[in-house]
Amino acid sequence: MTQSSPVGQAPPRHKVAFLTFVGLLTPVYFIPEALFRLLPGEKLLVTILAVALIVPLMMYAIMPVLMRVFDGWMKR
Numbered sequence: 001m002t003q004s005s006p007v008g009q010a011p012p013r014h015k016v017a018f019l020t021f022v023g024l025l026t027p028v029y030f031i032p033e034a035l036f037r038l039l040p041g042e043k044l045l046v047t048i049l050a051v052a053l054i055v056p057l058m059m060y061a062i063m064p065v066l067m068r069v070f071d072g073w074m075k076r
Contacts, residue, residue, distance in 0.1 A: 011067075011074040019070060023062040027054045 010016075032050040039046055067074065 015070075015074050019063065019066045019074075020058070023058055023066050024054070027057055027062070 028050075031053055032046055035046045035049050036043075039049075
């Protein structure tokens with residue numbers, strides 16, 4: 001539940017899924033590629049580090065911003 005949602009009412013799941021998709025596009029595209037340039041040939045390590053960076057980035061930076069920006073749309 002977000003602060004902008006009425007108490008006890010979560011935003012529609014399909015809208016959260018769409019925002020998750022939009023939020024993941026940029027980090028999933030750029031982070032693994034950047035890490036692979038730093039650690040060539042280390043596919044497993046790059047994957048682990050990329051996921052370790054993307055998950056908290058999504059939880060604490062990207063999704064809160066997207067939820068705020070699309071607050072009105074989420075309530076419809």
